[in-house]
Every structure is written in structure tokens, then in C-alpha cells.
Amino acid sequence: MTLTIASWNINSVRLRMPIVKRFAETARPDILCLQETKVRDEDFPFSDLRELGYDHIEISGQKGYHGVAILSRLPLEEVTRGPFCREGHARHISARIGAGTGAAAGLRIHNFYVPAGGDEPDPAVNPKFDHKLDFLDAMTRGPAERHLVPERAVVVGDLNIAPLETDVWSHKALLKVVSHTPVEVEAFARVRAAGGWVDAMRERIPPAEKLYTWWSYRSPDWSAADKGRRLDHVWLSPDLLDGLGAIRVFREARGWDKPSDHVPVTAELRL
DNA sequence: ATGACGGTTCTTAACCGA
Numbered sequence: 001m002t003l004t005i006a007s008w009n010i011n012s013v014r015l016r017m018p019i020v021k022r023f024a025e026t027a028r029p030d031i032l033c034l035q036e037t038k039v040r041d042e043d044f045p046f047s048d049l050r051e052l053g054y055d056h057i058e059i060s061g062q063k064g065y066h067g068v069a070i071l072s073r074l075p076l077e078e079v080t081r082g083p084f085c086r087e088g089h090a091r092h093i094s095a096r097i098g099a100g101t102g103a104a105a106g107l108r109i110h111n112f113y114v115p116a117g118g119d120e121p122d123p124a125v126n127p128k129f130d131h132k133l134d135f136l137d138a139m140t141r142g143p144a145e146r147h148l149v150p151e152r153a154v155v156v157g158d159l160n161i162a163p164l165e166t167d168v169w170s171h172k173a174l175l176k177v178v179s180h181t182p183v184e185v186e187a188f189a190r191v192r193a194a195g196g197w198v199d200a201m202r203e204r205i206p207p208a209e210k211l212y213t214w215w216s217y218r219s220p221d222w223s224a225a226d227k228g229r230r231l232d233h234v235w236l237s238p239d240l241l242d243g244l245g246a247i248r249v250f251r252e253a254r255g256w257d258k259p260s261d262h263v264p265v266t267a268e269l270r271l
Numbered sequence: 272a273t274g275a276c277g278g279t280t281c282t283t284a285a286c287c288g289a
Contacts, residue, residue: 015278036288065287119273119289173272
């Protein structure tokens with residue numbers, strides 16, 4: 001079977017429901033991981049999403065900020081959620097695809113929303129940047145109770161770091177801009193190396209090519225200026241690499257009505 | 272290029288995002 005997994009920072013799930021529907025009907029992902037849902041669990045729009053075919057929904061939300069969700073056509077089990085690295089933020093949820101789902105059974109999905117890190121890339125003066133680096137350290141350690149183990153597992157999410165020179169519109173201009181500073185890129189590399197995680201997007205789109213998933217709301221003509229960054233990622237445990245199919249970045253979603261500043265990414269996985 | 276935007280709430284101002 002082929003499973004399509006999507007990741008999308010939607011910047012308010014309630015406000016974005018029309019384009020979540022549009023994307024779900026266009027890409028028809030089996031698993032849709034959302035970040036920045038910005039809603040308390042009791043106010044999560046379950047029924048609207050079930051209507052799109054996602055009968056299995058696991059969420060970790062908080063009021064106004066952050067929040068992650070896994071929407072699935074397949075049953076989910078063994079969910080882990082809750083604050084991942086101090087601050088009490090809802091920035092991680094993981095679940096395993098349930099038994100009785102054929103070849104997909106046992107696949108674990110991790111959905112992360114890594115802290116943006118504020119403006120100043122210095123942990124000594126900027127607590128948000130300090131938190132970002134600590135969060136990445138926690139991802140490197142992979143707390144046992146979160147099952148962040150690189151076996152039959154997928155890590156997706158808004159990791160808020162653009163690691164390659166081709167992941168930003170200007171490497172030189174962004175070297176001191178949070179999301180592309182060397183200290184973050186090095187921490188990001190440590191997380192990936194610790195698990196041997198494979199950067200699935202760059203398995204399909206050559207690292208020499210520019211690739212973005214985010215364009216600032218502040219750019220008056222985002223597409224023409226094209227000053228984007230690749231902040232959203234899909235990682236695979238090495239055992240899944242042989243099954244990797246198409247990767248798609250839905251750049252067009254940035255031009256939809258009332259868009260998120262991030263676009264969805266999908267990965268096909270043969271299991 | 273630290274913002275010309277667009278979310279949120281203790282809303283009509285302040286805070287946050289990246």
C-alpha cells in the first residue's frame with residue numbers, strides 16, 4: 001500500500017478550515033499533521049475534519065498559541081503528547097498507526113512545532129532562542145516516553161530551521177537571521193544525525209535546487225519576490241527510505257484565499 | 272529586508288510569529 005503523509009502549519013485551524021478542506025480534497029493525504037492550530041482541545045473543530053474523512057484525530061492544543069494535531073484515515077494508537085521541553089507549550093504529538101491496518105500498522109508519526117526562537121540569535125539575551133536550542137537538544141536526546149526512535153517512524157513538522165543554503169532565498173542575508181544561523185543549523189544537524197533521520201524532501205528535490213515552504217505575510221508580492229525559507233520538513237527513519245515515493249510542496253496554497261504563511265508538504269510512502 | 276501582515280485574546284491595543 002501507499003500512504004500519503006502531509007504536514008502543514010496552518011496558523012489557526014478554525015480560520016483555515018476552507019483551505020484545509022481544499023487541500024484535503026486536492027491531495028487526499030491519509031495522514032495530515034497540523035501545526036499552530038491555536039485552539040484549546042475543547043474547541044477543536046472535530047466534526048468539520050471528520051467530514052473530510054479523518055475519523056481518527058489526536059490533538060494537543062492550548063489557547064491562542066502553538067498546538068499540534070494528527071488527522072488520520074487509519075486508526076491511531078499509543079499517542080504521546082504534552083509539553084516536550086519546559087514552557088508547557090503544545091509542540092509535539094506522536095501516534096502509531098493501529099493494528100489491523102495491513103502494511104501501515106505500527107508506523108509511528110511524530111508531529112513537531114519547534115519554537116521559532118524570537119529575534120536575537122543569542123541564548124544569553126533571548127530566552128526564546130535559548131528555549132529553541134534546548135528544544136532541539138531534547139529532540140536529540142529523544143526522551144524514551146515519546147518513542148522518538150528511528151525505526152519505522154516519520155518525523156514531520158514546522159521545525160523552524162532552514163538548514164541548507166538553498167533552503168533560503170539568500171544564504172548571506174540570512175546568516176544572522178533566526179531560522180538560518182549556524183548555531184541552529186548545527187543543532188538541527190545533531191537532531192538528524194542522532195536518529196540517522198533521512199531528509200525526505202531532499203531525497204527527491206536535489207539539494208542544489210532552491211526549495212521553500214514559507215513566505216512572510218509581510219511581502220507584498222510573495223511569489224514574485226520569492227523570499228522564502230524551507231522551514232517545514234519530512235524525515236524518515238532509514239528503514240523507510242526504500243519506500244519513499246513522490247514529495248510534493250504545495251506552493252500554490254500560499255496563493256489561496258486567506259492563506260497560511262506556510263504551505264503543505266506531502267510524502268508518499270510505500271509500505 | 273526585524274518589516275509593508277495576519278493571527279490571538281484578558282480585543283479595538285498588545286503580543287506573537289519567523
